[in-house]
Amino acid sequence: MNAAARVARPALIDSAWLLVGPAVLFLLMLFVYPFLYGFALSFQPLEGGRLANYQNFFADSRAWRTLVTTFGLALPVTVINVGLALPIAFRLRRRTRYQRWITALLVVPITLGTVLIADGMLTYFGPRGWLAQTLQLVHLYDGPIRLTHNYWGVLISLVISGFPFAFLLLLSYVTGIDPVLARAAATLGANRFNQFRHIYLPLLAPGLAITFCLAFVQAFSVFPSAVLVGAPSGSTRVISIAAYEAAFENYDYAMASTIAMIMGFAQLIVVAAVLALRRAFYRGPVSGGKG
Amino acid sequence: MSATVERWGGRAWGALLVGLMALFIVNVALMVAAVATNSFARRWLGTWLPDGFTTGWYAAAWKEFQLGDVLWVTVEVVLAVVVLSVLIGVPAAYALARREFAGKRIVLLLFLLPLIIPPFTYGIPFATVMYRVGLAGTLPGVILANLIPALPFVILVMTPFIEQIDPNLESAARVFGAGTARMFAYVLAPLLMPGILAAALLVLVRTIALFELTFLTAGPDSQTLVVALYYAVFAAGVRAPQSVDAMAIVYMVVTLVWLLLALRFVNPTQLVSRVREQPA
Numbered sequence: 001m002n003a004a005a006r007v008a009r010p011a012l013i014d015s016a017w018l019l020v021g022p023a024v025l026f027l028l029m030l031f032v033y034p035f036l037y038g039f040a041l042s043f044q045p046l047e048g049g050r051l052a053n054y055q056n057f058f059a060d061s062r063a064w065r066t067l068v069t070t071f072g073l074a075l076p077v078t079v080i081n082v083g084l085a086l087p088i089a090f091r092l093r094r095r096t097r098y099q100r101w102i103t104a105l106l107v108v109p110i111t112l113g114t115v116l117i118a119d120g121m122l123t124y125f126g127p128r129g130w131l132a133q134t135l136q137l138v139h140l141y142d143g144p145i146r147l148t149h150n151y152w153g154v155l156i157s158l159v160i161s162g163f164p165f166a167f168l169l170l171l172s173y174v175t176g177i178d179p180v181l182a183r184a185a186a187t188l189g190a191n192r193f194n195q196f197r198h199i200y201l202p203l204l205a206p207g208l209a210i211t212f213c214l215a216f217v218q219a220f221s222v223f224p225s226a227v228l229v230g231a232p233s234g235s236t237r238v239i240s241i242a243a244y245e246a247a248f249e250n251y252d253y254a255m256a257s258t259i260a261m262i263m264g265f266a267q268l269i270v271v272a273a274v275l276a277l278r279r280a281f282y283r284g285p286v287s288g289g290k291g
Numbered sequence: 292m293s294a295t296v297e298r299w300g301g302r303a304w305g306a307l308l309v310g311l312m313a314l315f316i317v318n319v320a321l322m323v324a325a326v327a328t329n330s331f332a333r334r335w336l337g338t339w340l341p342d343g344f345t346t347g348w349y350a351a352a353w354k355e356f357q358l359g360d361v362l363w364v365t366v367e368v369v370l371a372v373v374v375l376s377v378l379i380g381v382p383a384a385y386a387l388a389r390r391e392f393a394g395k396r397i398v399l400l401l402f403l404l405p406l407i408i409p410p411f412t413y414g415i416p417f418a419t420v421m422y423r424v425g426l427a428g429t430l431p432g433v434i435l436a437n438l439i440p441a442l443p444f445v446i447l448v449m450t451p452f453i454e455q456i457d458p459n460l461e462s463a464a465r466v467f468g469a470g471t472a473r474m475f476a477y478v479l480a481p482l483l484m485p486g487i488l489a490a491a492l493l494v495l496v497r498t499i500a501l502f503e504l505t506f507l508t509a510g511p512d513s514q515t516l517v518v519a520l521y522y523a524v525f526a527a528g529v530r531a532p533q534s535v536d537a538m539a540i541v542y543m544v545v546t547l548v549w550l551l552l553a554l555r556f557v558n559p560t561q562l563v564s565r566v567r568e569q570p571a
Contacts (some may be wrong), residue, residue, distance in 0.1 A: 016386040023380060027401055034420040041416070088311070091305065103558075103559040107562055108550070110562060112546060120322040120355040122524070129325060130325055217407065244415075250445070
């Protein structure tokens with residue numbers, strides 16, 4: 001594999017492929033092939049024509065409503081998570097000991113994962129948990145407090161797991177922006193808000209778009225918390241529950257694959273929309289009124 | 292005048308953000324504390340603190356949920372995933388960092404996709420294939436499932452790390468007559484070690500907590516801790532909540548020990564995104 005040999009006879013396959021090959025082969029077998037298999041399977045329904053599964057999904061209100069429910073959870077959650085994470089990450093953009101501690105603390109809920117958060121919520125946010133007791137003690141709210149086994153339970157659990165994720169991702173983008181730019185703007189008389197709006201925000205647009213997409217995709221595929229702290233047969237019957245039921249309760253793998261494909265496609269639309277929006281945002285003049 | 296307004300506005304805004312952050316952290320901490328308290332509670336019904344304390348629930352949970360077996364499966368899965376993803380991933384990362392080759396962009400896209408597409412979307416077709424070939428419910432099936440996100444993660448963490456190693460060091464070794472094997476053993480491996488350690492720890496922490504793919508492919512004998520915890524919470528009605536919380540604490544301790552270890556070597560933001568090349 002020395003240079004002389006390569007000059008003498010151009011290698012049939014680039015030697016880089018020897019290094020990258022195993023990983024590529026592995027993902028082709030375990031990721032691409034199953035995906036294509038599922039795609040093909042979705043057009044081979046147990047009964048009916050080729051598109052029967054897709055027709056059935058959109059004809060059955062119990063099925064297509066899961067899509068609405070999922071959007072109804074994932075969109076608000078993503079807006080909350082990214083909306084909270086942006087100003088806080090911006091505030092903590094300087095490397096201080098404070099920032100180190102906050103980031104180390106926020107990594108904990110991400111690592112613990114949604115299952116543990118769900119279990120903790122049942123104990124803490126439950127009708128007789130510490131939160132309810134505190135709220136009743138200070139008479140902030142005297143009615144029955146129901147924050148689990150409904151829409152709000154899932155929303156809270158998605159904020160607990162999703163906010164730190166959005167924050168850490170945005171923090172890594174914010175700290176990547178050279179503070180000299182903002183200082184230059186300050187010299188020219190820009191106050192802190194204008195520094196943010198005219199310097200940081202345009203530079204952050206790509207990172208913000210990616211954070212929004214990843215946070216959305218994460219919220220969109222919610223499963224454990226929708227089952228454990230939600231109402232899995234009612235208000236939080238999200239699309240992943242429908243896919244799971246099709247595969248493991250009805251053993252209709254074709255239908256399950258169909259739902260998985262619809263799920264992937266729906267996410268793709270949102271991701272494409274956000275990226276298109278970002279491009280539109282970027283093309284405009286940096287100082288123009290963008291509302 | 293307006294400067295004063297602006298300063299006070301800035302302070303109020305800052306206070307609001309600090310308040311929100313404190314609210315979040317305090318509530319999450321109390322949530323964890325509630326689980327810990329309940330796991331030691333003799334009986335706890337609607338009061339501030341339980342009637343009495345006991346460690347009996349841990350023994351109960353250990354027997355009830357067969358935690359010994361579950362922990363052993365978890366160790367096997369996590370070890371296999373870490374070793375395989377590093378063995379396959381590091382050479383690929385090296386190629387991506389150092390070489391230009393035909394099809395590099397497509398390869399990069401292939402490595403990014405499993406991290407962008409959520410596990411449930413490809414997990415269902417993957418589980419279907421596993422059922423067809425008879426690997427579903429087995430330990431190898433679970434290991435393969437966990438490798439799908441772990442391998443691209445190692446590659447994406449290692450690529451920028453390798454890029455920042457000076458290629459002249461490798462050339463120098465070549466000039467002094469080192470063959471590929473010697474260069475790898477004496478130059479590359481020591482330089483790569485910190486990055487491999489960081490990547491391995493990150494994958495380890497993520498694999499312990501990875502729920503969806505394990506859930507979709509595991510059988511009764513191949514459950515990892517997080518999946519067993521899910522089933523325990525799912526069937527909470529028939530079991531004492533204290534023993535479920537005891538199991539949750541076991542899971543939490545297992546995860547946090549490794550997280551603390553990982554945080555000694557990596558920046559917390561690396562758990563969600565790729566390594567940044569600039570020095571900390």
